[in-house]
Structures are given as C-alpha cells and as structure tokens.
Amino acid sequence: MRICVSIIESNIEGALASAKRALRAGADLLEIRFDHMNELPRDLSPFRTIPAPKIATLRPVDHGGKWNGDEDGRLSFLKRAMEHFQMVDVELGTEVAERINPPARIRVICSYHDFRSTPSPQRIVSLLEAARDLGDVPKAAFMVNGPEDLLHLEEASRLEDGDREEEKVLLGMGDLGSITRMRADLLGSAFTYASLSEGLEAAPGQIDIETMKWLGENPVITGITGFPLSHSLSPPMHNAAFKHLGIPGIYLTFPAEEGELSPLTDVIRRYGIRGMNVTIPHKEAIMEFLDSVDGIASKIGAVNTVVNDGSLLRGTNTDVVGIRKSFENAGMEVREKKVLVLGAGGAARSCCAFLCDAGAEVMVVNRTPSRALKLERDFPCVRVITEQEALEVEFDAVVNCTPLGMRGFPDVLPVTPEVFRRGQFVMDTVYNPPITRFMDEARKRGAKVLSGIEMLIYQAIAAFEIWTGSTPPYEVMARTVRERLE
Ligand code: NAP
16 A cells, blocks of 8 residues: 655745655655645755655645635646646646646646545545546545445445546545545555644544554554544553554544444444444444344343454453453452442443352342343342342442443432441442542442442453454553543
C-alpha cells in the first residue's frame, strides 16, 4: 500500500522541511497543499530537490480547501506547478478540471469530496466514472457517519473493480472512515493519504505516517461499539497494549445506534476486523447478528467481546473474567460465602455467573423485581431479596452492579450503607470515578474496597488475548487508565 503524505504548511520553507520529514518517515509520495500557504510561492523549483513523486493541490474553499481566489488564478498556478510536479489534483465539477489540459508526462487526479455524507454505492461509482473522464486517477472521499456508509464504500469498490483495472483512490473521512485508510487495498485504492503527524491532518480521519508505517499491510484491527463511546477507556488501553507488545494493531471506536448492529457486523466481516468489544446498550442486542455465542455469554445473556474467525463472528463475555480476577487478586475466596449483588443487568449476571461457579451463596437486590427474578431462575445460587431483608444478613462481600455513582449518573448509594461491615469485601463495578461514594462509605465502616478499574483491565486483557493470542502486562493497561482518570 503506497502512502501519500499531505503537507499543510503556511510557506514554502515549511513545506520543503515537512516534505523531507515525510520521506524520512517512509512516505511514497507527497501532496503539497498550496491552499494552506499564506501566499502562493513564485518559484516552485526548490521542490525539484525533493526526491519523490509530488502532487500539487490548490483546493478551493467550496471543495473543502482554503483557496478563495478565482479559477483563472488557480489554473495559471497549477500550470506553473506542472513544470516541477508529477501530478496535479483538480476537483470534479470545477472549471479548472475542464481546462487543465496537462502535458502527457503529468498525471491528473480528479477528486470529489463530500464532507457531510456517503451516497449509495451506485452514486459513488458514477462519481468515480465522471472523475475518470477528466483525469488519470479518479479520487472520491466521503464523510462516514455510520457502518452503512462503510458498506457503501466497499460495495462501490466491488462494483467498480468488476470492469476496471485502472487506478483510483476511494476513501472514507471522519473517525469511522479511518479504517478505509488502513484497508486501502480492500477498496482498490492505488494509494492512501496520511498526515505528517497527529494534529496536522489535511482531512478528517487521516492517520499520521508513523502510525500508518507501524500498522503496515495487514494490521490487527479491533475496536469497540456502543453508544455513546466518547468516554471509553478501552481505546487507550488496547492501543498501549499493541504498542508494548510490538503487535501492529489498532483499536478504533465504532459508535453505532440501535438498528445499526446488522450493518456493523457486516463491516466486521467485510473489513476483516479481528475483534470488537461491545458495550452499553448493545451487549444483548448484538447476539442475534453473530454466527455463534459461546456457553458463558449465553448463560450471562450478554456479549462484550466478538471475535472474527474467517468471517464467522463468535460472541463471548470477558466481564466474568474481570470479576473473577478482581476477587482472586483481592484474596477473596467466595466458596460458601454470602455475597450481596446490587442490580440485575449484564454486569450483575456476569457477577452471578462467577459467584455461582465458585460456590457462593448470592442474594440480589434490584430496583425492578421481575428482572431480578429472571436472574434467580437462570442462576441456581441466586435468591432475590429486598433491601430491608438485606439488613438482616451478614454479607462477606457486596458488589455494586448498577451504574449509580458513575460519572454522569446520580451520585446516590445503590443500597443503604448499613449493609457494610468490618472485614467485608466491597467491590464497585463502576470505575469512573476511581473512588465512588459507595466505596467511600464501605471503607468508613471498615470494609476492604475495590474499584471497577480492576475488572475493566482484566476484561480487556482477556479480550486482547482472544484476538491476538498474546497477553498484555496488567501494568501497561493500568497506567493508561490511571492517566485518563486523573
Ligand atoms: P444494565 O444491563 O443496564 O443494568 C443496570 C442495572 O442497574 C439494572 O439492574 C438496573 O435496574 C440498575 N439501575 C440502573 N439505574 C438505576 C437507578 N437509578 N436506581 C437503581 N437501580 C438502577 O447495565 P450493566 O451492563 O449491567 O452495567 C451496569 C454498570 O456496571 C455500568 O454502569 C458500569 O459502571 C458497570 N460495568 C463495569 C464494567 C467494568 O469493566 N468495570 C463492565 C461492565 C459494566 P433495573 O433492572 O431496575 O433497570
């Protein structure tokens, strides 16, 4: 996969220095975005000293660039640039694209950008065809707003590839579109664009050259879906693990709303995504779109990890590993111990799966009794009780499996603090903030407390192992979590 670095500098000196840096970083070709310069350079001959194919681009404002001069001025500049550059980029639908008339040695990229949306595959193909009529390399870039858009791009590339062998560049923009830059070969692109470094993106979703080189031809692509995902700690944890272990891989976010899970699972298959974590609110809903769900995830009734084996998607649940490791590391042996679980959702079901397996006696208090009764039916060691009844039992451990106390949720206790006692083990599955009111109240009453951070880290380690076969050190992941939560 060839990589073109887009250089956005305000003057020629900066552009030349950045071009050299890009080549040292491994760029195969360079695009100089002259529309980012404060003024157009008179002498373009210094670019001859840069030993790589170069594209001259002077993108007008209404096509996503910064040039606000007229078309005559643009045309005359690009004609001058053709004396020193090997390629020029002109935009479909502009006067310049019609009038460029280049000498035979110059290759023209005819580009189309839509910074708002991605159209149907048929429309993408017709735009590429229109661009091909005016240039040697048609380029089309679209804002990706959801998984369906990624499928449109992939379908368009297949429709196109059916009858054409010529070069093209097809890509998606925005965070969700960034996978199309790593899977440029899949979309049949002759090359892909990268930024010189983070913060210097010429288009939304561009990845820096260093990362692109590190990822190479066939990176392990993983990620997380849910909604919203803006505060997820999983991307920094997994990306740190990939880096630490020297595995070329990346963990991306795939925000998806209800109704987008079917296209999302098709994206996993078609883009060769190795694995995906699933979080609120899709842990249950994702199951019907998978090829199989393993025993533990079926028992819990929720999938937090999907693994793609040759386009067959299997769902599993590593939250239960996170809970087990949290108890084990705290030295909390639960056999024949009384444990109070607060909540009856996915986290509570994972917790009960571990506790029943380990021989504990579990009592559940939940706001909605019917949901708790389902837990009681599914897990033989569970008994549903009221908060009042909980006060009459001396629990060895208490686990909060509700979101109460989590940033963005009401900061109220999920149970009266009178259930806490000296020597008890109290765990919150909430990890943000790292010390919750629930933990604080328990500690004041002499309990030994643990935050949900441990669970978060161990469920991530287990998912990473499933996807890559390698185990990231706990400390590598813990450090990134601490940094983000501080
Ligand atoms: P869920 O399936 O939506 O279940 C939430 C549970 O909390 C339900 O039992 C719900 O009661 C109860 N609840 C919600 N709001 C409440 C309120 N205002 N008052 C009383 N009860 C309330 O969610 P989940 O997947 O189990 O996740 C729950 C929490 O676990 C998350 O917020 C997160 O903090 C934590 N978690 C942590 C990790 C980790 O790695 N540390 C992993 C997974 C989850 P009803 O049945 O009455 O609705």
